[in-house]
Amino acid sequence: MDGAVPLFRMEGISKRYGGVRALEKAELSVTPGSIHAILGENGAGKSTLIKVMAGVVAPDEGRMMLDGSEVSFASPAAANQAGIVCIFQELSLVPELSVADNIVISDPPKRFGMIDRKAQRRIAEEALARAGAADIHPLALVKDLPLSRRQMVEIAKALARKPRILILDEATSALTAADVAKIFGVLKRLRAEGLALLYISHRMNEIAELADQCTVFRNGRNVASYAAGSKSDNEVVELMIGREYSHIFPPKPVRAPAITAPVLEARKLSWTDRLDNISLTVGAGEVVGLGGLDGQGQRELLLAFFGVLRGLSGQILIDGKPVAIASPAKARGDRIGMALIPEDRKTEGLMLPMTVRENLSFAALDRLSRAGIIDRAAEQRLIDDMVALLAIKTAGLDIPVGALSGGNQQKVVIAKWLMRQPRIILLNDPTRGIDVGTKQELYQLMRKLADQGAAILFYSTDYDELIGCCDRVLVLYDGAVKRELVGAEITERALIASALNIHGEEMPVGGMAKTSARSMAKTPARGADA
Amino acid sequence: MKDWRYWLAEQRGTLLAFGIFIVMFTIYTSNHPAGFTANVVQTASNKGVLLAFVAMAQTLVVITAGIDLSVGMIFLLTNCLASWLVIGTGIETAFGVVAVLGTGLLCGAINGAIVIYGRLQPIVTTIATGAVYFGIALLLRPFPGGSVNEDLADALTGRLFGVVPASLVALLAVVLVVWVPFSRSVLGRAAYAAGSSEMAAYMSGVPIRRGKFAAYALAGLLAAIGGLFLTFFTYTGEAAYASGNAYTLFSIAAVVLGGVSLFGGKGSAIGAIFGALAFRTIGDLLFVFDFDPLWQPLFQGVILLIAVSLGAFALFRVRNRLEWFL
Numbered sequence: 001m002d003g004a005v006p007l008f009r010m011e012g013i014s015k016r017y018g019g020v021r022a023l024e025k026a027e028l029s030v031t032p033g034s035i036h037a038i039l040g041e042n043g044a045g046k047s048t049l050i051k052v053m054a055g056v057v058a059p060d061e062g063r064m065m066l067d068g069s070e071v072s073f074a075s076p077a078a079a080n081q082a083g084i085v086c087i088f089q090e091l092s093l094v095p096e097l098s099v100a101d102n103i104v105i106s107d108p109p110k111r112f113g114m115i116d117r118k119a120q121r122r123i124a125e126e127a128l129a130r131a132g133a134a135d136i137h138p139l140a141l142v143k144d145l146p147l148s149r150r151q152m153v154e155i156a157k158a159l160a161r162k163p164r165i166l167i168l169d170e171a172t173s174a175l176t177a178a179d180v181a182k183i184f185g186v187l188k189r190l191r192a193e194g195l196a197l198l199y200i201s202h203r204m205n206e207i208a209e210l211a212d213q214c215t216v217f218r219n220g221r222n223v224a225s226y227a228a229g230s231k232s233d234n235e236v237v238e239l240m241i242g243r244e245y246s247h248i249f250p251p252k253p254v255r256a257p258a259i260t261a262p263v264l265e266a267r268k269l270s271w272t273d274r275l276d277n278i279s280l281t282v283g284a285g286e287v288v289g290l291g292g293l294d295g296q297g298q299r300e301l302l303l304a305f306f307g308v309l310r311g312l313s314g315q316i317l318i319d320g321k322p323v324a325i326a327s328p329a330k331a332r333g334d335r336i337g338m339a340l341i342p343e344d345r346k347t348e349g350l351m352l353p354m355t356v357r358e359n360l361s362f363a364a365l366d367r368l369s370r371a372g373i374i375d376r377a378a379e380q381r382l383i384d385d386m387v388a389l390l391a392i393k394t395a396g397l398d399i400p401v402g403a404l405s406g407g408n409q410q411k412v413v414i415a416k417w418l419m420r421q422p423r424i425i426l427l428n429d430p431t432r433g434i435d436v437g438t439k440q441e442l443y444q445l446m447r448k449l450a451d452q453g454a455a456i457l458f459y460s461t462d463y464d465e466l467i468g469c470c471d472r473v474l475v476l477y478d479g480a481v482k483r484e485l486v487g488a489e490i491t492e493r494a495l496i497a498s499a500l501n502i503h504g505e506e507m508p509v510g511g512m513a514k515t516s517a518r519s520m521a522k523t524p525a526r527g528a529d530a
Numbered sequence: 531m532k533d534w535r536y537w538l539a540e541q542r543g544t545l546l547a548f549g550i551f552i553v554m555f556t557i558y559t560s561n562h563p564a565g566f567t568a569n570v571v572q573t574a575s576n577k578g579v580l581l582a583f584v585a586m587a588q589t590l591v592v593i594t595a596g597i598d599l600s601v602g603m604i605f606l607l608t609n610c611l612a613s614w615l616v617i618g619t620g621i622e623t624a625f626g627v628v629a630v631l632g633t634g635l636l637c638g639a640i641n642g643a644i645v646i647y648g649r650l651q652p653i654v655t656t657i658a659t660g661a662v663y664f665g666i667a668l669l670l671r672p673f674p675g676g677s678v679n680e681d682l683a684d685a686l687t688g689r690l691f692g693v694v695p696a697s698l699v700a701l702l703a704v705v706l707v708v709w710v711p712f713s714r715s716v717l718g719r720a721a722y723a724a725g726s727s728e729m730a731a732y733m734s735g736v737p738i739r740r741g742k743f744a745a746y747a748l749a750g751l752l753a754a755i756g757g758l759f760l761t762f763f764t765y766t767g768e769a770a771y772a773s774g775n776a777y778t779l780f781s782i783a784a785v786v787l788g789g790v791s792l793f794g795g796k797g798s799a800i801g802a803i804f805g806a807l808a809f810r811t812i813g814d815l816l817f818v819f820d821f822d823p824l825w826q827p828l829f830q831g832v833i834l835l836i837a838v839s840l841g842a843f844a845l846f847r848v849r850n851r852l853e854w855f856l
Binding site (some may be wrong): 022056075077080088091092093094095096097101102105106108113114115117137139140141157271273300303308309310311327348376394 | 716725737852
């Protein structure tokens with residue numbers, strides 16, 4: 001076997017989404033019998049690259065060569081046919097079907113024109129065993145499995161398709177350490193069998209262990225390719241970053257020791273197995289960050305404050321008085337004055353087909369109406385104020401909000417809540433998938449609101465944001481607050497160390513330092529919105 | 531867990547519908563003046579299979595997370611057509627049957643083509659096509675009338691060996707010839723997968739379009755089999771608007787009773803058949819207990835509400851309110 005001959009080549013691949021350039025003349029070569037790691041920050045173009053390879057999106061220009069002849073894939077099925085199989089971050093399993101049904105879904109074994117269930121069972125058991133997941137029952141429904149098991153099914157499913165090129169996109173992000181070890185064994189065996197593997201991960205130690213070849217992507221271009229081990233972690237991080245963050249954050253106020261009573265306080269908040277005895281305070285004018293790996297209970301904590309969770313134990317206090325917040329309607333009411341900027345603006349924040357105007361005034365309609373009739377003039381005044389305040393770029397107030405860019409959509413969500421002049425603002429990873437310019441505006445807005453007296457609780461998966469924006473950061477691990485960092489203590493080193501629940505001094509910095517929380521998270525990461 | 535437990539979990543909806551039907555039917559026959567006799571079973575069977583066929587048709591579409599509001603009208607259209615064509619010599623009758631079934635298949639295929647390739651919503655599409663199908667039925671039979679090959683009709687509505695209702699045997703045959711192969715075929719699985727998570731199915735390279743198309747087309751065929759049987763029972767064709775609508779709505783009720791999820795991806799036509807038979811038995815129950823027939827719609831509604839509430843119990847256990855909306 002000649003490992004130097006590329007099995008698959010991509011040349012000059014470009015792809016744009018609206019005005020956003022996801023890939024710009026990207027090149028990639030894949031050789032059989034090797035593991036090729038792809039590195040890059042969120043939004044560097046990795047996801048688009050593999051979507052092009054896997055037939056999910058068509059490139060605007062460029063060509064792909066398989067075995068030396070040009071190919072193009074009209075659909076994932078066509079890519080599969082050619083032997084390219086991808087394990088996506090977003091799971092591609094059908095929830096109502098069984099594990100075995102899912103494993104053979106692309107090409108079920110047939111007998112007399114019908115699916116041969118015995119053969120299907122056999123294939124599924126073999127594939128599960130190959131993936132080191134023989135403990136999963138082939139007849140179990142996928143929707144009943146926990147996330148880490150689903151990820152293993154996903155890997156078994158890919159193996160059952162007998163791929164020549166296997167792409168793993170953050171495939172280990174939801175796995176336990178024991179599963180990761182098994183999968184590594186499987187991947188090394190596949191490499192020995194002559195498969196070409198593309199491995200996308202943020203975990204430097206995984207890449208160090210597995211990869212033969214590395215390619216770094218930045219801003220849609222492949223900026224460097226090198227043999228694994230030939231560059232230090234720090235050099236790699238430099239290649240990935242290529243930009244400076246710090247200047248985009250507004251200055252923090254020099255803080256006098258808090259003497260005012262906290263506006264928002266939690267005492268021993270617990271909920272199922274996701275929140276464990278959380279106590280915290282947020283004062284007026286303060287920006288408190290929530291850190292830690294993704295999926296450690298941060299989202300649930302915000303939902304608990306906002307009245308979404310049932311069966312909560314512990315106390316929530318507003319202005320020092322215990323309150324029962326039974327619903328979001330109550331949380332946003334005048335007595336509490338809370339606002340939640342949700343994580344997924346498309347489903348929890350906006351009604352995409354409705355107009356910008358309607359979306360903006362939804363949360364404040366009760367204040368703008370008398371006896372159920374909306375005061376249009378007052379509505380217009382408030383909307384104009386908000387559009388100006390947040391510099392929302394829109395072709396008009398009466399176009400569907402779905403037509404705006406991601407950053408402007410997020411501004412609409414925020415503006416909608418600011419119209420109620422909330423005293424307590426909860427933010428759930430609000431900058432996910434929006435451009436740097438808009439991010440900067442949001443940081444400044446956040447600080448401005450705090451200066452006007454708002455109490456802000458800010459969850460972010462981006463450590464730079466926590467460092468740049470927060471007066472204090474609480475690091476969560478497994479549903480509990482593991483560490484509180486104040487002022488100058490908020491450093492990458494401290495954030496990462498406490499996020500991994502290890503002591504700061506023992507933490508090897510270097511490569512890990514610039515990694516975002518999401519990449520090391522328990523739950524699978526979601527790609528940035530285009 | 532053992533294999534049988536997984537099987538049981540999968541068949542829960544079907545078994546529940548079966549249980550409801552058995553309980554109701556037992557109450558019915560034990561209070562019937564004639565008791566559990568071949569005659570009583572035959573009558574019940576003949577009444578029940580019509581809705582059972584239409585409910586099977588509805589199931590296929592509902593599995594793909596769609597809905598077919600034209601099944602009742604295909605049922606009427608094929609009834610009217612059969613009252614013209616299924617008559618005469620053996621050969622002529624056979625030709626008529628094939629033509630009627632082919633018409634049903636075509637109606638279903640048109641629905642499928644519009645929904646899948648035209649990308650229109652199933653609910654709007656089938657309201658429109660349903661109106662068209664009813665219009666054609668009305669042109670075929672402006673007034674009730676026509677006739678049918680009575681030998682065939684009597685054979686299929688009578689009893690085999692003096693005991694087993696022939697219509698029930700026909701229903702079983704259709705299950706074996708249409709439903710079982712479909713549910714075990716790649717296309718059937720594609721229909722389920724598309725109903726459960728169309729995106730995951732697409733990403734897995736599943737033939738979603740063909741699967742959904744097959745589901746819609748076969749739904750038309752099953753509704754046509756129902757229409758054929760309606761002709762065998764009544765010996766005539768009639769474009770009765772109210773009846774067509776009632777069958778459409780009852781088929782949805784039967785599907786829900788039978789444990790088929792309206793969100794798609796889950797359930798079986800066998801469950802829907804028991805759902806249909808149970809739904810039909812409600813009327814019979816009122817009869818044996820000497821209730822005024824005027825009470826029938828009210829009772830059917832109440833029973834349906836109770837049955838669907840059983841499926842909603844899981845919501846009480848939800849601890850994150852956002853899961854209500856998933």
